[in-house]
Amino acid sequence: MRAEDSELTIARLIKAPPSLVWKAWSTAEHLAKWWIPAPIECQVVKLDLRPGGGFETRMREGAGEFQPHVEACFLEVVPEARLVFTTVLTEGWQPAEPWLALTAIMTLQAEGSGTRYTARVLHKNAADAQKHEEMGFHDGWGTTIAQLAALVEARQ
Amino acid sequence: MRAEDSELTIARLIKAPPSLVWKAWSTAEHLAKWWIPAPIECQVVKLDLRPGGGFETRMREGAGEFQPHVEACFLEVVPEARLVFTTVLTEGWQPAEPWLALTAIMTLQAEGSGTRYTARVLHKNAADAQKHEEMGFHDGWGTTIAQLAALVEARQ
Numbered sequence: 001m002r003a004e005d006s007e008l009t010i011a012r013l014i015k016a017p018p019s020l021v022w023k024a025w026s027t028a029e030h031l032a033k034w035w036i037p038a039p040i041e042c043q044v045v046k047l048d049l050r051p052g053g054g055f056e057t058r059m060r061e062g063a064g065e066f067q068p069h070v071e072a073c074f075l076e077v078v079p080e081a082r083l084v085f086t087t088v089l090t091e092g093w094q095p096a097e098p099w100l101a102l103t104a105i106m107t108l109q110a111e112g113s114g115t116r117y118t119a120r121v122l123h124k125n126a127a128d129a130q131k132h133e134e135m136g137f138h139d140g141w142g143t144t145i146a147q148l149a150a151l152v153e154a155r156q
Numbered sequence: 157m158r159a160e161d162s163e164l165t166i167a168r169l170i171k172a173p174p175s176l177v178w179k180a181w182s183t184a185e186h187l188a189k190w191w192i193p194a195p196i197e198c199q200v201v202k203l204d205l206r207p208g209g210g211f212e213t214r215m216r217e218g219a220g221e222f223q224p225h226v227e228a229c230f231l232e233v234v235p236e237a238r239l240v241f242t243t244v245l246t247e248g249w250q251p252a253e254p255w256l257a258l259t260a261i262m263t264l265q266a267e268g269s270g271t272r273y274t275a276r277v278l279h280k281n282a283a284d285a286q287k288h289e290e291m292g293f294h295d296g297w298g299t300t301i302a303q304l305a306a307l308v309e310a311r312q
Contacts, residue, residue: 076208
């Protein structure tokens, strides 16, 4: 298997410095505003930003109950630079049974007065990556990153 | 699920200090001497002791070819104190498809002039833990830890 076949990547130049992009990731009330495409609501249940810390978000469409969204474990946390989580583990390195096994590697690189934001998503194999792409990876992650950009660019 | 139902634990008091036990874990030629029950041979392919680093060992019975044994990723590395790896990821946080999903948490605690060595093994669920126990977890890990003890106690 070539690594690139099991990876999906999306990147965007955000017109705000890494410090602001990091704040939008590391503050639960900010994260809830962009992490799921509107008008679906996001609830941040766990955002324990340290290796082994839990990451859990829930989602709600309309007036129903909040449903599971992401349940994961942070692997690397480098403020204003790099954030990695995986769904194959939950809080405390507990092996999990995710509906979609992935590791997401987000990097924030200063570029001029802005931030080159890149999300690289690793899957178990090429078939999983293809399934994720067909489920709308680029649309979904693209929309949330556009929401992230709109949020932090408005705060400039 | 109660956490304890999906965990298996084994512990032993080793009559050597944590520094020696750590050396037997962190040096490939030493690790190869105890990590698999004799007379099965162990080959240490990767021992990249840092978060995200690869851990790979192979085994050989008799005169055949070396076969896969463990392919995993280190999660935490605290010299002389704590070592954590998981088989649900490989080098570089790559999600994997292990034949047995587990996270192993080894702790080394000074006790008198020796080391209390504890291996706590987390599984996805109680069924996996039971399967691992029936495959001979306590015999297998017990034998390797006895080999570890014999190795480091002889070096005293």
